[in-house]
Amino acid sequence: MKTVVVVGGGITGLSTMYYLQKTVKARNLSVRLILIEGNEELGGKIRTVHNGPFKIEAGADSIVARKQNIKPFIKELSLEDQVVYNATGKSFIHTDGMLKGIPEDALFGIPMSLESLAKSDLVSAQGKVDALKDFYTKNETFTKNDSIGLFLESFLGKELVQKQISPVLSGVYSGKLNELTIAKTLPEMLDYKNEYGSIIRGLSENKQKYQSKGNKKFLSFKNGLSTLVDRIEESLDLVEILKGVSVDKIGIGDGGYIISLANGETLETDFIVLSTPHTVAQKLLGNRELDEDFDGLINSSMISVYLGFNIPDSMLPKDGTGFIAGDNSDLICNACTWTSRKWEHTSENSQLLVRLFYKSSSPDYERLRSFTNQELIQVALRDIKSSLSISGNPVTSEVTKWHENMPNYHIKHPQIVQSLEAKISENYPNVLLAGCSYNGVGIPDCIADGEKKAQEICLNL
Numbered sequence: 001m002k003t004v005v006v007v008g009g010g011i012t013g014l015s016t017m018y019y020l021q022k023t024v025k026a027r028n029l030s031v032r033l034i035l036i037e038g039n040e041e042l043g044g045k046i047r048t049v050h051n052g053p054f055k056i057e058a059g060a061d062s063i064v065a066r067k068q069n070i071k072p073f074i075k076e077l078s079l080e081d082q083v084v085y086n087a088t089g090k091s092f093i094h095t096d097g098m099l100k101g102i103p104e105d106a107l108f109g110i111p112m113s114l115e116s117l118a119k120s121d122l123v124s125a126q127g128k129v130d131a132l133k134d135f136y137t138k139n140e141t142f143t144k145n146d147s148i149g150l151f152l153e154s155f156l157g158k159e160l161v162q163k164q165i166s167p168v169l170s171g172v173y174s175g176k177l178n179e180l181t182i183a184k185t186l187p188e189m190l191d192y193k194n195e196y197g198s199i200i201r202g203l204s205e206n207k208q209k210y211q212s213k214g215n216k217k218f219l220s221f222k223n224g225l226s227t228l229v230d231r232i233e234e235s236l237d238l239v240e241i242l243k244g245v246s247v248d249k250i251g252i253g254d255g256g257y258i259i260s261l262a263n264g265e266t267l268e269t270d271f272i273v274l275s276t277p278h279t280v281a282q283k284l285l286g287n288r289e290l291d292e293d294f295d296g297l298i299n300s301s302m303i304s305v306y307l308g309f310n311i312p313d314s315m316l317p318k319d320g321t322g323f324i325a326g327d328n329s330d331l332i333c334n335a336c337t338w339t340s341r342k343w344e345h346t347s348e349n350s351q352l353l354v355r356l357f358y359k360s361s362s363p364d365y366e367r368l369r370s371f372t373n374q375e376l377i378q379v380a381l382r383d384i385k386s387s388l389s390i391s392g393n394p395v396t397s398e399v400t401k402w403h404e405n406m407p408n409y410h411i412k413h414p415q416i417v418q419s420l421e422a423k424i425s426e427n428y429p430n431v432l433l434a435g436c437s438y439n440g441v442g443i444p445d446c447i448a449d450g451e452k453k454a455q456e457i458c459l460n461l
Contacts (some may be wrong), residue, residue: 001030002461003269005259007247007284009037010044011443012435013275014232015450018328021238023458031461032240034267036259038246042233045405045436046443048224051396052306053348055224058400060443061337061355062086062218062225066210067444069451070219077231082223083230084345085216089319093122095326099317099423102164107210108172108186110152110166122164122326130157135198139190145251147411148185155199160166166322171335173441176361176406184409215366222345228443248286250431253429257431271430271457275450277405278437287427293420297437298408301360302370304381306339308396309352314341315390316352323387332368333383334359352390354382360406372397407436432456 004020006013017035019035024031041047045059063070065085074080092099102109105116134155142151148169153161166177173180182190192202203210210217220229233241242261250259250272259267274281282294321342324335333356340347342352347353358368358376368376377397385391417438424431432453439449 001032002061002269002271003032003034003256004269004271004273005034005036005269006273007036007259008044008273008275008280009035009039009042009241010275010324010435010446011046011229012213012446012450013037013044013273014042014229015447016234016273016275016453017236017239017450018232019451019454020457023454023461024238027458027461028072028459031237034242035236035267036242036245036247036261038244042241042243043226043229045402046229047115048226049398050224051182051308051398053351054306054353054396055346056306056308056353056396056398057220057225057346058304058398059402060225061339061343062146062220063228063314063443065217065219065435067442067448069448070338072445073447074228077228077233077235079227080223082221082227083219084222084343086218086342087321087344088216089341091168091320091321092317092323093326093419094323094331095122095163095328096328097330098381099320099323099387100448102168107169107203110156110186110203110444111160111200112207112210113200117160117200120160120164127157127159127163127446128304131160131200133157134193134196134200138197139193142182142190142193143413144181144183144190145414146182147178147183148182148189151182151190152177152199155193156364163326166202167326170361170392171197171324171359173409174256175410177411179408181409181411181414183407183414193341198263214346220343220345225443227308248282250287252428257428263286270431271460272428273432273434273453273457275434275453276437277432277435279404281433281437285424285431289427290420293416293423294418295367296411296412298413299404299437300406301356301365301369301403303365303376304398304400304402305356305358305376306396306398307354307356307377307394308347309382309390309392311390311392312353313338313347313350313352316341316388331383331387332362332379333357334362336383336387354384356383369401369403373397407438407441409441430457 049056111117196202322337
Protein backbone atom coordinates (compact mmCIF):
# COMPACT_ATOMS: atom_id res chain seq x y z
CA MET A 1 0.00 0.00 0.00
CA LYS A 2 1.31 3.41 -0.97
CA THR A 3 1.28 6.25 1.57
CA VAL A 4 0.84 9.95 0.86
CA VAL A 5 1.50 12.55 3.57
CA VAL A 6 0.48 16.18 3.25
CA VAL A 7 2.24 18.45 5.75
CA GLY A 8 0.21 21.58 6.43
CA GLY A 9 -3.55 21.82 6.87
CA GLY A 10 -4.19 25.20 5.28
CA ILE A 11 -6.44 25.54 2.25
CA THR A 12 -3.76 24.21 -0.14
CA GLY A 13 -3.08 21.12 1.97
CA LEU A 14 -6.79 20.49 2.44
CA SER A 15 -7.45 20.86 -1.28
CA THR A 16 -4.57 18.52 -2.12
CA MET A 17 -6.00 15.87 0.15
CA TYR A 18 -9.54 16.45 -1.11
CA TYR A 19 -8.52 15.78 -4.72
CA LEU A 20 -6.29 12.87 -3.74
CA GLN A 21 -9.17 11.21 -1.92
CA LYS A 22 -11.45 11.86 -4.88
CA THR A 23 -9.11 9.97 -7.22
CA VAL A 24 -8.49 7.18 -4.71
CA LYS A 25 -12.24 6.58 -4.48
CA ALA A 26 -12.84 6.86 -8.22
CA ARG A 27 -10.06 4.37 -9.03
CA ASN A 28 -10.65 2.18 -5.96
CA LEU A 29 -6.99 2.45 -5.01
CA SER A 30 -5.39 1.10 -1.86
CA VAL A 31 -3.63 4.20 -0.57
CA ARG A 32 -3.04 5.53 2.94
CA LEU A 33 -3.69 9.29 3.17
CA ILE A 34 -2.34 11.30 6.10
CA LEU A 35 -2.73 15.03 6.75
CA ILE A 36 -0.51 16.62 9.44
CA GLU A 37 -1.20 20.06 10.93
CA GLY A 38 0.85 21.59 13.74
CA ASN A 39 -2.03 23.71 15.06
CA GLU A 40 -5.07 22.39 16.86
CA GLU A 41 -7.31 23.58 14.02
CA LEU A 42 -7.11 23.29 10.25
CA GLY A 43 -7.36 26.28 7.95
CA GLY A 44 -4.02 28.08 8.10
CA LYS A 45 -4.68 31.71 7.19
CA ILE A 46 -8.44 31.10 7.15
CA ARG A 47 -9.92 31.56 10.63
CA THR A 48 -13.37 32.90 11.46
CA VAL A 49 -13.89 34.23 15.00
CA HIS A 50 -17.46 34.53 16.32
CA ASN A 51 -17.63 37.30 18.90
CA GLY A 52 -21.09 38.38 20.05
CA PRO A 53 -22.94 39.92 17.08
CA PHE A 54 -19.78 39.97 14.97
CA LYS A 55 -18.15 37.46 12.62
CA ILE A 56 -14.47 38.33 12.31
CA GLU A 57 -12.10 36.93 9.69
CA ALA A 58 -8.73 36.88 11.47
CA GLY A 59 -7.00 35.86 8.23
CA ALA A 60 -8.26 36.00 4.65
CA ASP A 61 -11.64 37.73 4.46
CA SER A 62 -12.98 36.69 1.05
CA ILE A 63 -12.58 34.76 -2.20
CA VAL A 64 -12.23 36.35 -5.63
CA ALA A 65 -15.46 35.37 -7.40
CA ARG A 66 -14.18 35.61 -10.98
CA LYS A 67 -11.63 32.78 -10.62
CA GLN A 68 -13.01 29.99 -12.78
CA ASN A 69 -12.30 27.10 -10.42
CA ILE A 70 -14.03 28.43 -7.32
CA LYS A 71 -17.74 28.14 -8.26
CA PRO A 72 -17.47 24.46 -9.37
CA PHE A 73 -15.54 23.66 -6.18
CA ILE A 74 -18.20 25.28 -3.99
CA LYS A 75 -20.92 23.40 -5.89
CA GLU A 76 -19.07 20.11 -5.43
CA LEU A 77 -18.97 20.76 -1.68
CA SER A 78 -22.72 21.57 -1.66
CA LEU A 79 -22.09 25.02 -0.21
CA GLU A 80 -23.95 27.08 -2.81
CA ASP A 81 -26.75 27.98 -0.39
CA GLN A 82 -24.20 29.34 2.10
CA VAL A 83 -22.54 31.80 -0.29
CA VAL A 84 -22.76 35.55 0.34
CA TYR A 85 -21.33 38.34 -1.78
CA ASN A 86 -19.77 41.65 -0.88
CA ALA A 87 -21.94 44.72 -0.86
CA THR A 88 -20.89 46.98 -3.68
CA GLY A 89 -19.71 50.45 -2.89
CA LYS A 90 -17.03 53.01 -3.41
CA SER A 91 -13.46 52.52 -2.24
CA PHE A 92 -11.38 55.50 -1.26
CA ILE A 93 -7.77 56.55 -1.00
CA HIS A 94 -6.87 58.65 2.03
CA THR A 95 -4.56 61.38 0.79
CA ASP A 96 -3.91 65.01 1.69
CA GLY A 97 -5.94 64.59 4.87
CA MET A 98 -9.15 63.45 3.15
CA LEU A 99 -10.86 60.52 1.46
CA LYS A 100 -10.93 60.62 -2.34
CA GLY A 101 -12.95 58.06 -4.26
CA ILE A 102 -11.32 55.50 -6.55
CA PRO A 103 -13.25 55.48 -9.84
CA GLU A 104 -15.74 52.62 -9.77
CA ASP A 105 -15.00 51.63 -13.35
CA ALA A 106 -11.46 50.53 -12.52
CA LEU A 107 -9.58 47.32 -11.78
CA PHE A 108 -7.12 47.73 -8.91
CA GLY A 109 -7.18 51.43 -9.76
CA ILE A 110 -6.47 50.82 -13.47
CA PRO A 111 -9.09 52.70 -15.56
CA MET A 112 -11.35 50.42 -17.59
CA SER A 113 -12.54 53.27 -19.81
CA LEU A 114 -11.63 56.78 -20.87
CA GLU A 115 -14.55 58.06 -18.82
CA SER A 116 -13.12 56.43 -15.70
CA LEU A 117 -9.78 58.15 -16.31
CA ALA A 118 -11.42 61.51 -16.96
CA LYS A 119 -13.52 61.44 -13.77
CA SER A 120 -10.71 60.55 -11.37
CA ASP A 121 -10.17 63.03 -8.51
CA LEU A 122 -6.84 61.43 -7.67
CA VAL A 123 -4.92 62.43 -10.79
CA SER A 124 -4.16 65.88 -12.20
CA ALA A 125 -5.10 66.99 -15.73
CA GLN A 126 -1.50 66.48 -16.82
CA GLY A 127 -1.47 63.00 -15.27
CA LYS A 128 -4.55 62.11 -17.31
CA VAL A 129 -2.93 63.39 -20.48
CA ASP A 130 0.17 61.30 -19.73
CA ALA A 131 -2.02 58.20 -19.36
CA LEU A 132 -3.34 58.63 -22.91
CA LYS A 133 -0.02 57.43 -24.32
CA ASP A 134 -1.34 53.95 -23.53
CA PHE A 135 -3.41 54.27 -26.71
CA TYR A 136 -0.56 55.07 -29.09
CA THR A 137 2.59 53.53 -27.53
CA LYS A 138 3.46 49.97 -28.53
CA ASN A 139 4.93 47.33 -26.25
CA GLU A 140 8.22 46.22 -27.74
CA THR A 141 10.16 44.98 -24.69
CA PHE A 142 8.00 43.88 -21.77
CA THR A 143 7.43 40.18 -20.99
CA LYS A 144 5.49 38.61 -18.12
CA ASN A 145 8.68 38.23 -16.10
CA ASP A 146 9.14 42.01 -15.97
CA SER A 147 8.02 44.44 -13.27
CA ILE A 148 4.30 45.22 -13.20
CA GLY A 149 5.11 48.68 -11.85
CA LEU A 150 7.52 49.62 -14.63
CA PHE A 151 5.14 48.15 -17.21
CA LEU A 152 2.17 50.23 -16.03
CA GLU A 153 4.25 53.40 -15.64
CA SER A 154 5.61 53.03 -19.17
CA PHE A 155 2.14 53.20 -20.71
CA LEU A 156 -0.11 54.89 -18.14
CA GLY A 157 2.34 57.41 -16.72
CA LYS A 158 3.92 57.74 -13.28
CA GLU A 159 1.27 59.93 -11.68
CA LEU A 160 -1.68 57.61 -12.38
CA VAL A 161 0.31 54.62 -11.17
CA GLN A 162 1.68 56.27 -8.04
CA LYS A 163 -1.47 58.07 -6.92
CA GLN A 164 -4.26 55.68 -7.98
CA ILE A 165 -2.96 52.23 -8.94
CA SER A 166 -0.01 51.59 -6.64
CA PRO A 167 -1.87 52.09 -3.34
CA VAL A 168 -4.40 49.45 -4.40
CA LEU A 169 -2.25 46.92 -6.22
CA SER A 170 0.74 46.99 -3.84
CA GLY A 171 -1.69 46.50 -0.96
CA VAL A 172 -3.23 43.43 -2.53
CA TYR A 173 0.11 41.80 -3.35
CA SER A 174 2.04 42.98 -0.26
CA GLY A 175 4.96 44.50 -2.09
CA LYS A 176 6.32 47.41 -4.09
CA LEU A 177 5.07 47.38 -7.66
CA ASN A 178 8.53 47.70 -9.18
CA GLU A 179 9.53 44.51 -7.37
CA LEU A 180 6.48 42.46 -8.41
CA THR A 181 6.23 40.58 -11.70
CA ILE A 182 3.51 40.89 -14.30
CA ALA A 183 3.17 37.07 -14.30
CA LYS A 184 2.28 36.86 -10.60
CA THR A 185 0.00 39.88 -10.46
CA LEU A 186 -1.96 40.82 -13.60
CA PRO A 187 -0.58 38.86 -16.58
CA GLU A 188 -3.66 39.66 -18.63
CA MET A 189 -2.67 43.35 -18.71
CA LEU A 190 0.28 42.45 -20.94
CA ASP A 191 -1.99 40.31 -23.11
CA TYR A 192 -4.39 43.23 -23.52
CA LYS A 193 -1.58 45.62 -24.39
CA ASN A 194 -0.27 43.28 -27.06
CA GLU A 195 -3.68 42.31 -28.48
CA TYR A 196 -5.55 45.61 -28.32
CA GLY A 197 -2.64 48.03 -28.35
CA SER A 198 -3.91 49.52 -25.09
CA ILE A 199 -4.35 48.32 -21.51
CA ILE A 200 -7.42 50.52 -21.04
CA ARG A 201 -8.99 49.39 -24.32
CA GLY A 202 -8.32 45.75 -23.46
CA LEU A 203 -9.98 46.13 -20.07
CA SER A 204 -12.93 47.89 -21.66
CA GLU A 205 -13.39 45.09 -24.21
CA ASN A 206 -13.21 42.44 -21.46
CA LYS A 207 -15.12 44.31 -18.79
CA GLN A 208 -17.62 41.51 -18.20
CA LYS A 209 -14.81 39.24 -17.04
CA TYR A 210 -14.21 41.51 -14.05
CA GLN A 211 -17.77 42.36 -13.24
CA SER A 212 -19.51 39.48 -11.52
CA LYS A 213 -23.30 39.52 -11.25
CA GLY A 214 -24.30 42.78 -9.65
CA ASN A 215 -20.63 43.82 -9.70
CA LYS A 216 -20.05 41.50 -6.75
CA LYS A 217 -16.40 40.63 -7.06
CA PHE A 218 -15.84 38.72 -3.82
CA LEU A 219 -17.64 35.97 -1.95
CA SER A 220 -17.71 34.41 1.49
CA PHE A 221 -20.15 32.27 3.48
CA LYS A 222 -22.96 33.09 5.89
CA ASN A 223 -20.98 31.78 8.86
CA GLY A 224 -17.60 32.93 7.60
CA LEU A 225 -14.78 31.51 5.50
CA SER A 226 -14.09 28.74 8.00
CA THR A 227 -17.23 27.15 6.54
CA LEU A 228 -15.10 26.11 3.55
CA VAL A 229 -12.41 24.59 5.78
CA ASP A 230 -14.96 22.73 7.92
CA ARG A 231 -16.77 21.29 4.90
CA ILE A 232 -13.56 19.99 3.31
CA GLU A 233 -12.52 18.46 6.63
CA GLU A 234 -15.92 16.75 6.96
CA SER A 235 -15.51 15.26 3.49
CA LEU A 236 -12.12 13.66 4.17
CA ASP A 237 -13.49 10.36 5.45
CA LEU A 238 -10.56 8.30 4.09
CA VAL A 239 -7.91 10.63 5.51
CA GLU A 240 -6.07 10.30 8.81
CA ILE A 241 -5.91 13.85 10.16
CA LEU A 242 -3.28 14.60 12.80
CA LYS A 243 -3.84 17.97 14.49
CA GLY A 244 -1.61 19.63 17.05
CA VAL A 245 1.33 17.55 15.86
CA SER A 246 4.30 19.23 14.23
CA VAL A 247 6.90 17.66 11.96
CA ASP A 248 10.52 17.87 13.14
CA LYS A 249 12.40 16.42 10.22
CA ILE A 250 12.12 14.61 6.91
CA GLY A 251 14.66 11.90 6.23
CA ILE A 252 15.29 9.54 3.33
CA GLY A 253 14.34 5.93 4.04
CA ASP A 254 14.42 2.65 2.17
CA GLY A 255 12.63 3.54 -1.07
CA GLY A 256 10.74 6.41 0.48
CA TYR A 257 10.84 8.94 3.31
CA ILE A 258 10.73 8.95 7.10
CA ILE A 259 8.83 11.77 8.78
CA SER A 260 9.85 12.43 12.38
CA LEU A 261 7.11 14.00 14.49
CA ALA A 262 7.59 16.23 17.54
CA ASN A 263 5.83 13.65 19.73
CA GLY A 264 8.58 11.12 19.01
CA GLU A 265 6.63 9.06 16.48
CA THR A 266 7.75 8.41 12.91
CA LEU A 267 5.88 7.80 9.68
CA GLU A 268 7.09 6.07 6.55
CA THR A 269 5.71 7.45 3.32
CA ASP A 270 6.14 7.24 -0.44
CA PHE A 271 4.93 10.77 -1.28
CA ILE A 272 5.11 14.07 0.59
CA VAL A 273 3.42 17.37 -0.18
CA LEU A 274 4.93 20.23 1.82
CA SER A 275 2.04 22.67 2.02
CA THR A 276 3.77 24.96 4.50
CA PRO A 277 5.47 28.36 4.41
CA HIS A 278 8.75 28.04 2.52
CA THR A 279 10.74 28.68 5.71
CA VAL A 280 9.20 25.58 7.28
CA ALA A 281 9.85 23.45 4.18
CA GLN A 282 13.47 24.62 4.19
CA LYS A 283 13.93 23.60 7.82
CA LEU A 284 12.29 20.20 7.37
CA LEU A 285 14.43 19.26 4.37
CA GLY A 286 17.62 20.67 5.91
CA ASN A 287 19.57 20.54 2.65
CA ARG A 288 22.25 23.20 2.11
CA GLU A 289 22.01 22.78 -1.66
CA LEU A 290 18.49 24.20 -1.46
CA ASP A 291 19.22 27.06 0.93
CA GLU A 292 20.22 29.61 -1.69
CA ASP A 293 16.89 29.21 -3.50
CA PHE A 294 14.85 29.07 -0.31
CA ASP A 295 16.62 32.17 1.01
CA GLY A 296 15.74 33.99 -2.22
CA LEU A 297 12.03 33.73 -1.44
CA ILE A 298 10.75 36.74 0.49
CA ASN A 299 7.97 37.15 3.01
CA SER A 300 6.42 40.39 4.20
CA SER A 301 4.48 41.01 7.40
CA MET A 302 1.15 42.43 8.49
CA ILE A 303 -0.81 43.28 11.61
CA SER A 304 -4.60 43.23 11.41
CA VAL A 305 -6.78 45.04 13.96
CA TYR A 306 -10.56 44.62 14.08
CA LEU A 307 -12.69 47.06 16.06
CA GLY A 308 -16.39 46.54 16.71
CA PHE A 309 -18.52 49.38 18.09
CA ASN A 310 -21.97 49.68 19.56
CA ILE A 311 -22.83 52.34 17.00
CA PRO A 312 -24.53 51.98 13.59
CA ASP A 313 -22.32 51.68 10.54
CA SER A 314 -24.51 54.33 8.92
CA MET A 315 -22.04 56.78 10.47
CA LEU A 316 -19.61 55.78 7.71
CA PRO A 317 -19.41 57.82 4.48
CA LYS A 318 -22.34 56.96 2.23
CA ASP A 319 -21.88 54.05 -0.19
CA GLY A 320 -18.29 53.43 0.94
CA THR A 321 -16.68 50.11 1.83
CA GLY A 322 -13.19 51.19 2.88
CA PHE A 323 -10.04 53.09 2.07
CA ILE A 324 -6.35 52.71 1.33
CA ALA A 325 -3.80 55.14 2.72
CA GLY A 326 -1.89 56.93 -0.04
CA ASP A 327 1.68 58.21 0.12
CA ASN A 328 0.48 61.62 1.33
CA SER A 329 -1.68 60.21 4.13
CA ASP A 330 -0.89 61.09 7.74
CA LEU A 331 -2.42 57.82 8.98
CA ILE A 332 -0.33 54.98 10.37
CA CYS A 333 -2.53 52.24 8.89
CA ASN A 334 -2.10 51.14 5.29
CA ALA A 335 -5.77 50.39 4.70
CA CYS A 336 -9.13 50.06 6.40
CA THR A 337 -12.04 47.83 5.40
CA TRP A 338 -15.50 48.86 6.62
CA THR A 339 -16.37 45.25 7.24
CA SER A 340 -19.95 45.66 8.47
CA ARG A 341 -20.73 47.69 5.35
CA LYS A 342 -18.91 45.47 2.88
CA TRP A 343 -20.06 42.18 4.44
CA GLU A 344 -23.53 42.46 5.95
CA HIS A 345 -23.36 38.95 7.44
CA THR A 346 -20.49 40.00 9.74
CA SER A 347 -22.65 42.24 11.93
CA GLU A 348 -26.07 41.01 13.05
CA ASN A 349 -27.42 44.42 14.01
CA SER A 350 -25.53 46.55 11.46
CA GLN A 351 -23.20 47.71 14.21
CA LEU A 352 -19.94 49.22 13.04
CA LEU A 353 -17.12 46.73 12.43
CA VAL A 354 -13.90 47.90 10.81
CA ARG A 355 -10.58 46.23 10.04
CA LEU A 356 -7.30 48.13 9.86
CA PHE A 357 -4.11 46.82 8.24
CA TYR A 358 -0.54 47.67 9.25
CA LYS A 359 2.01 46.29 6.80
CA SER A 360 5.76 45.85 6.87
CA SER A 361 6.03 48.13 3.84
CA SER A 362 5.28 51.00 6.25
CA PRO A 363 8.17 52.68 8.12
CA ASP A 364 6.09 52.40 11.31
CA TYR A 365 5.88 48.62 11.22
CA GLU A 366 9.07 47.82 13.17
CA ARG A 367 7.89 50.08 15.97
CA LEU A 368 4.42 48.54 15.96
CA ARG A 369 5.85 45.00 16.16
CA SER A 370 6.79 45.52 19.80
CA PHE A 371 3.39 46.93 20.77
CA THR A 372 0.97 44.98 22.92
CA ASN A 373 -2.48 44.22 21.54
CA GLN A 374 -3.95 47.00 23.65
CA GLU A 375 -1.40 49.50 22.34
CA LEU A 376 -2.19 48.46 18.76
CA ILE A 377 -5.89 48.97 19.44
CA GLN A 378 -5.15 52.52 20.60
CA VAL A 379 -3.21 53.19 17.37
CA ALA A 380 -6.17 51.88 15.37
CA LEU A 381 -8.63 54.04 17.31
CA ARG A 382 -6.58 57.15 16.52
CA ASP A 383 -6.55 56.23 12.82
CA ILE A 384 -10.32 55.77 12.85
CA LYS A 385 -10.81 59.15 14.51
CA SER A 386 -8.46 60.88 12.04
CA SER A 387 -9.93 59.30 8.92
CA LEU A 388 -13.61 58.94 9.76
CA SER A 389 -14.16 61.34 12.69
CA ILE A 390 -15.50 58.40 14.69
CA SER A 391 -14.50 58.02 18.33
CA GLY A 392 -15.60 55.71 21.11
CA ASN A 393 -14.61 52.57 22.93
CA PRO A 394 -14.92 49.32 20.97
CA VAL A 395 -17.11 46.55 22.40
CA THR A 396 -14.92 43.93 20.73
CA SER A 397 -11.52 43.72 19.10
CA GLU A 398 -9.29 41.13 17.44
CA VAL A 399 -5.58 41.59 16.76
CA THR A 400 -3.74 39.20 14.43
CA LYS A 401 -0.02 39.33 13.68
CA TRP A 402 1.37 37.72 10.54
CA HIS A 403 5.09 38.31 10.93
CA GLU A 404 7.17 37.31 7.90
CA ASN A 405 4.34 35.06 6.75
CA MET A 406 2.95 36.92 3.72
CA PRO A 407 4.58 35.78 0.42
CA ASN A 408 6.05 38.54 -1.71
CA TYR A 409 6.32 37.71 -5.41
CA HIS A 410 9.33 39.79 -6.38
CA ILE A 411 10.95 39.91 -9.83
CA LYS A 412 13.10 36.80 -9.38
CA HIS A 413 10.36 34.73 -7.72
CA PRO A 414 9.35 32.64 -10.78
CA GLN A 415 12.95 31.66 -11.59
CA ILE A 416 13.67 30.77 -7.96
CA VAL A 417 10.58 28.55 -7.71
CA GLN A 418 11.47 26.84 -10.99
CA SER A 419 15.03 26.20 -9.79
CA LEU A 420 13.86 25.00 -6.39
CA GLU A 421 11.33 22.57 -7.84
CA ALA A 422 13.93 21.16 -10.25
CA LYS A 423 16.44 20.55 -7.45
CA ILE A 424 13.83 18.94 -5.20
CA SER A 425 12.63 16.72 -8.05
CA GLU A 426 16.21 15.52 -8.52
CA ASN A 427 17.15 15.10 -4.86
CA TYR A 428 13.76 14.25 -3.37
CA PRO A 429 11.63 12.31 -5.89
CA ASN A 430 7.94 12.39 -4.99
CA VAL A 431 8.32 15.38 -2.66
CA LEU A 432 6.30 18.38 -3.85
CA LEU A 433 6.16 22.01 -2.72
CA ALA A 434 2.70 23.56 -2.57
CA GLY A 435 0.97 26.67 -1.34
CA CYS A 436 1.08 30.42 -1.41
CA SER A 437 4.85 30.62 -0.93
CA TYR A 438 5.21 29.47 -4.52
CA ASN A 439 2.16 29.48 -6.78
CA GLY A 440 -0.41 32.15 -5.90
CA VAL A 441 -1.67 33.87 -2.77
CA GLY A 442 -5.45 33.85 -3.28
CA ILE A 443 -7.71 31.04 -2.05
CA PRO A 444 -8.69 29.96 -5.61
CA ASP A 445 -5.00 29.84 -6.57
CA CYS A 446 -4.23 27.68 -3.53
CA ILE A 447 -7.10 25.32 -4.34
CA ALA A 448 -5.88 25.04 -7.94
CA ASP A 449 -2.34 24.33 -6.73
CA GLY A 450 -3.65 21.61 -4.43
CA GLU A 451 -5.53 20.00 -7.31
CA LYS A 452 -2.43 20.14 -9.49
CA LYS A 453 -0.24 18.50 -6.84
CA ALA A 454 -2.84 15.77 -6.32
CA GLN A 455 -2.87 15.07 -10.06
CA GLU A 456 0.95 14.80 -10.13
CA ILE A 457 0.91 12.25 -7.33
CA CYS A 458 -1.96 10.26 -8.81
CA LEU A 459 0.05 9.73 -12.01
CA ASN A 460 2.44 7.60 -9.94
CA LEU A 461 0.00 5.72 -7.68
